[in-house]
Amino acid sequence: MKLNHKILGEGTPIVILHGLFGMLDNWMTFGKALAEKYKVILVDHRNHGKSPHSDEISFELYAQDLKELIDDLNIPRAYVLGHSMGGKTAMYFATRYPKSTLGIISVDIGAHGYYKGNHDEIFDAILPIDLNKYGRRGEIDDALSTKISILPTRQFLLKNLSRTDSSYKWKANFQVLHDQYDEIRKAVPEGSLYKGPSLIIRGGNSPYVRIQDMEYIQSIFPAVLLETVENAGHWVHAEKPKELLGIVHDFLE
Numbered sequence: 001m002k003l004n005h006k007i008l009g010e011g012t013p014i015v016i017l018h019g020l021f022g023m024l025d026n027w028m029t030f031g032k033a034l035a036e037k038y039k040v041i042l043v044d045h046r047n048h049g050k051s052p053h054s055d056e057i058s059f060e061l062y063a064q065d066l067k068e069l070i071d072d073l074n075i076p077r078a079y080v081l082g083h084s085m086g087g088k089t090a091m092y093f094a095t096r097y098p099k100s101t102l103g104i105i106s107v108d109i110g111a112h113g114y115y116k117g118n119h120d121e122i123f124d125a126i127l128p129i130d131l132n133k134y135g136r137r138g139e140i141d142d143a144l145s146t147k148i149s150i151l152p153t154r155q156f157l158l159k160n161l162s163r164t165d166s167s168y169k170w171k172a173n174f175q176v177l178h179d180q181y182d183e184i185r186k187a188v189p190e191g192s193l194y195k196g197p198s199l200i201i202r203g204g205n206s207p208y209v210r211i212q213d214m215e216y217i218q219s220i221f222p223a224v225l226l227e228t229v230e231n232a233g234h235w236v237h238a239e240k241p242k243e244l245l246g247i248v249h250d251f252l253e
Contacts, residue, residue, distance in 0.1 A: 001065045004050035006042045009035025014079040016042050017086030023049030047173035057180040063093040081105040095192040103197030108234050110213040113187035123178045131168045198224040199251045203232035
């Protein structure tokens with residue numbers, strides 16, 4: 001699986017992984033700021049952005065995809081920063097390829113499994129849409145609005161639209177993501193271990209990482225640190241980018 005990626009800057013390498021339904025462009029502004037001191041590799045997961053589509057999804061495959069990418073780039077070891085699903089990928093990567101990992105940063109995701117239903121509203125809105133019926137993005141936004149009332153959520157999803165000669169197509173492989181959603185909810189398995197530098201950054205207003213979750217996280221990542229960005233929800237990098245950048249710099253230095 002040859003992942004789409006962009007490289008910014010020079011120095012110690014740090015890979016940035018987006019979350020579910022996202023793409024590397026979501027992290028471009030943050031990546032450019034980080035690239036002032038580091039070599040930043042922004043990556044599209046399989047079935048996202050401009051990376052190839054596949055009928056198979058698992059964190060094992062996501063980690064394997066990343067290992068193949070850094071090997072192709074002749075990068076022996078890298079830091080891995082991931083948000084949400086990307087953070088779980090970073091955890092899997094570190095526990096499976098510790099010799100390739102300088103350290104990990106997980107933004108607002110824990111190591112435990114997550115309950116089903118977090119994204120039902122999105123799947124219910126997107127999957128019935130026949131993009132061949134629409135000639136304008138605004139019409140697709142109107143269709144989404146019947147089930148998704150929050151404008152920023154729709155704007156985020158609409159970034160997945162790509163124009164074809166006659167209509168639109170989705171960059172994300174929503175059908176496969178829906179059909180294999182249970183794979184995305186999975187925990188980092190018990191008994192996994194990564195002893196290297198590890199950081200969890202949670203949004204203070206987000207339910208994704210709770211204090212009671214830290215015992216399980218510490219069983220896998222014994223050197224883990226926890227930082228909280230106050231007055232931020234799940235989208236820490238969009239809501240508090242300066243605060244997030246400062247925490248990341250402190251950890252890397």
